[in-house]
Each structure stands twice: as structure tokens, then as C-alpha cells.
Amino acid sequence: MNVKYGTTGVPIILNDSLAYLECKVVRKIDVDTHWLFIGELVDAQMLDDNNKPMTYSYYRETKKGVAPKNAPTYIDKSKLDRLTESVKSGKHKCTVCGYIYDESKEEIKFSDLPDHWKCPVCAAGKEDFTEV
Ligand code: FE
DSSP: OOEEEOTTSOEEEOTTOSEEEEEEEEEEEEOSSSEEEEEEEEEEEEOOSSSOOOOHHHHHHHSOOOOOTTSTTOOOHHHHHHHHHHHHHOEEEETTTOOEEEGGGSSSOGGGSOTTOBOTTTOOBGGGEEEO
């Protein structure tokens, strides 16, 4: 067991740790779902430069961890894919008549058009367009 004794003599177990921070708690805040501790740094050391820390990004990408839908870090992948596609092509097709709204030929991005905007050919609503 890899043990370090903190400045107050309290043992700190460092098994499988890449680094440690020892802080003196100067404030404790109740934020409803958990406590937030504000600390003053007392000591710190990097123990292992050869391995990468398991970040939240690593957890989500490698371990397939998904944030709950109500979490601020939640990403709706289907919305993100649609957004990315529309940014790439800049073209939106009317599903009623086939008219293509091409952002490269217009002054306004499709997403910036007002909700009451209509297809110039068949008068279908903006909601009848899909990104192509
Ligand atoms: Fe149309």
C-alpha cells in the first residue's frame, strides 16, 4: 500500500493515483445535490507521468458513460449529428416540392429564417424542410 502522511499527520492512501492534492478546507457550501468544498492548497505532487488520468471525457468516450438527460453535460447525439450535417452542406430541401434552400446562394442561414418563413415555390412551412 502506498501511503503518504499529510501535513496534519493524517494518512493518505495513494494506490493507483497519478497525483495528489492536499488542501485545507476553508469553506463548505451546500449546493443541494452535493457539498462543494473550497480548499487552500497545502501540498501537491505528481506521482506517475506515464499514465493518463481517467477524465470525464475518457469515461464517456471509452467506457460509454452517458450523462443523464437533465445533466448540463448531456449531449443529444441525434441533434448534434443533424446540426453537424446542416453546417456541412448548408442545403435544406423542401419535402413537398423538392426546392433546395442553398445557404451559399442566400444571404440568411436557414436556421436564422423566421418560423413563419415559407417555401418560395409551394409555400410549405420551414418545418417541412430537411437538411441534405
Ligand atoms: Fe416547396
